[in-house]
Amino acid sequence: MREEIIDIKTSAGNMETFLCRPERNGPYPAVFLLMDAPGIREELYDMARRLGTSGYFVFLPNLYYRSGKETKFGADVLDQGSEDHTRMRAIRTKMTIPPVMEDIHFLLDFAEKHGEANNGMVGVHGYCMSGPYALASAIRYPDRIGAAASFYGTWLVSDNEESPHLSLGEARGELYISCAEHDDLAPPDMVNQLNKLFNNSGNSGELEIQENVHHGFAFPTRWCYDKEAAERHWERLISLYQRCL
Numbered sequence: 001m002r003e004e005i006i007d008i009k010t011s012a013g014n015m016e017t018f019l020c021r022p023e024r025n026g027p028y029p030a031v032f033l034l035m036d037a038p039g040i041r042e043e044l045y046d047m048a049r050r051l052g053t054s055g056y057f058v059f060l061p062n063l064y065y066r067s068g069k070e071t072k073f074g075a076d077v078l079d080q081g082s083e084d085h086t087r088m089r090a091i092r093t094k095m096t097i098p099p100v101m102e103d104i105h106f107l108l109d110f111a112e113k114h115g116e117a118n119n120g121m122v123g124v125h126g127y128c129m130s131g132p133y134a135l136a137s138a139i140r141y142p143d144r145i146g147a148a149a150s151f152y153g154t155w156l157v158s159d160n161e162e163s164p165h166l167s168l169g170e171a172r173g174e175l176y177i178s179c180a181e182h183d184d185l186a187p188p189d190m191v192n193q194l195n196k197l198f199n200n201s202g203n204s205g206e207l208e209i210q211e212n213v214h215h216g217f218a219f220p221t222r223w224c225y226d227k228e229a230a231e232r233h234w235e236r237l238i239s240l241y242q243r244c245l
Helices: 042-052 083-091 097-113 130-141 188-201 227-244
Strands: 002-010 013-021 028-033 055-063 120-129 143-150 173-182 205-215
Touching: 002 042, 002 055, 002 173, 013 042, 013 097, 013 120, 028 042, 028 097, 028 130, 042 055, 055 097, 097 120, 097 130, 120 130, 120 227, 130 143, 130 173, 143 227, 173 227, 188 205, 205 227
Parallel strands: 028 055, 028 120, 120 143, 143 173, 173 205
Antiparallel strands: 002 013, 013 055
16 A cells, blocks of 8 residues: 555645555545544544555544644544543534635645546545545535435434435435444434435435444444444445445
């Protein structure tokens, strides 16, 4: 793998972004991996690398960059009351969809000009807080996003501006939504409502509920990691990108 960390210039500053892609046989389809709430860490770098070995140019941006350079947290970021958890929540609660859509614009522009990314459709997938961002990207940029996936995305139905449930039918790319059976951040009533909206949207994709697993099941270092569901997540994601990009 070839990998590097660079700054991509946006209207809000410099967005630190991890890039990885295969060593041979480029150019490659571009894929944006959007982080979960705990933020950029080695675990996400490894997930980007795994996807890269399948033949993709993976972009992993630090979506917290507007809050400065000190936006990477330690292992206790998920421990309620810890210093890192408090700092992370202070940043996370200020996140909204429209600024992230602007970040996607700059990522798309950078990928288009990079010689190792091909000029075809782009894939976007997000975990946790970024599930809505991935789906909203396909709606905001229907001519550029060929596929988008949300894995245990939080509050996919909300009153937030550009909440993806409002405009699912505007996405031209295939959508895949994977929900955990046990998830306080995506309760059953919300998932049922989203499923009805999705079925009525005309999109060719799928909403799938992963049984007997909890929010975060795809992350190897998380207490709730489920190997079978995590491998299924890779199968669904890679097959989606193979079909659409």
